[in-house]
Amino acid sequence: MTASLHSLTPPPSLDPLVALTAPDMNAVNQVILSRMQSEVPLIPELAGHLIAGGGKRMRPMLTCASAALCQYNGSRHHMLAAAVEFIHTATLLHDDVVDGSGTRRGKRTANLIWGNPASVLVGDFLFSRAFELMVEDGSLKVLKILSRASAVIAEGEVAQLTAQRQIETREDTYLHIIEAKTAALFSAACRIAPVVAEAGEEAEDALESFGRNLGIAFQLVDDAIDYTSESATSGKDLGDDFREGKMTLPIILAYARGSEEERRFWKEAVGGERTSDEDLSHAVSLLKRTGAIDETLERARTYARRALDAIAPFPAGKARAALTQAVEFAVARTY
Structure with missing residues (x-):
């Protein structure tokens, strides 16, 4: 039976996941630190700026927690969790170049400090390191x-x-976009654990489903937070997606539900003609009035329930409880 997404008190936290995976993550972090080294000093300097930048390390923790859920006692998942983190970090470096981002997790982005060419090339280096670890x-x-x-x-x-x-x-x-750009790595991070644990195809499919649905829920909440959170807590500026003209679910829903005048505003805003602070405030008011943000968060909760259903057949214990709280946290967070 799936636990209620609102039944936990105190509020859901990543702390159980962090505690569960702490010994494994120490080993994963050692792999990360050793494999990001290079004779070219700029590479560890730039990579370290992002890797040590205060991220939750959610994806490698999911690999470690999934291994615990499958009762795996080996160490192969340490290198693979590091590979997952390198893939994620490489995509962030490339994303910030594509988006022209200036801040991430409250810090200046690598591309702002070292320039776009260096960020792209170090991202390529991290991808290569990830594949070395896989091989x-x-x-x-x-x-x-x-x-x-x-x-x-x-x-x-x-x-x-x-x-x-x-x-x-x-x-x-x-x-389709968020399944690919976000959920795919969540899904893979979870699926590789039952592979190394030799837990069987059923466990692989279950954890793949868990990761995919959690990833979709995570991104839906991210897209809602872009219009509701301050940079001090979210690590990015309010309305970044709005100013970049990203078509996320809140805008898609608000545009579909809007009057002719409101739809004209959205066309101009997404087209880059309405990007001032006043325009952003108007956008947020429209999103609230049409229920677009609430609907986006409700969709996230639907995917979160699917994630919880996917791991329900696994034995109860610390690993399943920690993963359950991680799902709860993903949809309750404000950053």
Whole structure:
């Protein structure tokens, strides 16, 4: 039976996941630190700026927690969790260049400090390191899962780029984009654990479903937060997606539900003609009035319930409880 998404008191937290995976994550962090080194000093300097930048390390923690759920007692997942984090960090470096971002997690982005060429090339270096770690593991199945996820993420980023400033972007197109650019790595991070644990196809499918649905829920909340949170807590500026003309679900819903005058505003805003602070305030008021933010968060809760259903067949214990709280946290957070 799936737990209620609102039944936990105190509020849901990542603390159980952090506690569960702490010994594993110490080993993962050692791999990360050793493999980001290079004889070219700029590489560890730039990579370290982002890797040590205060991120939650959610994806490698999911690999470690999924291994615990499968009662795996080996150490192969340490290198693979590091590979997952390198893939994620590489995509962030590339994303910030594409988006022209100036802040991430409350700090200046690498591209702002070292420039776009260095950020792209260090991202390439981290991708390469990730593939070295996969090859060293020796499992073709793991290599297939993570390499496929890397390709899907890139496809998702290109799809998002082509949808940017396109007001007619459909909801199914948006969902396809977030499944690719966010959920694919969550899904792969979870699936590789039962592979190394030799837990069987059923466990692999269950954890893949868990990761995919959690990833979608996570991104939906992110897209809602862009219009509700301050940079002091979210680590990015309020309305970044709005100013960049990103077609996220809140805008898609508000545009579909708006009057002719409101739809004209959205066309101009997404087209880059209405990006002032006053325009952003008007956008937020429209999103609230049409229920677009509430609907986006409700969709996130739907995917979160699917994630919880996926791990319900696993034995109760610390691992399942920690993953359950992680799902609860993902949809309750404000940053």
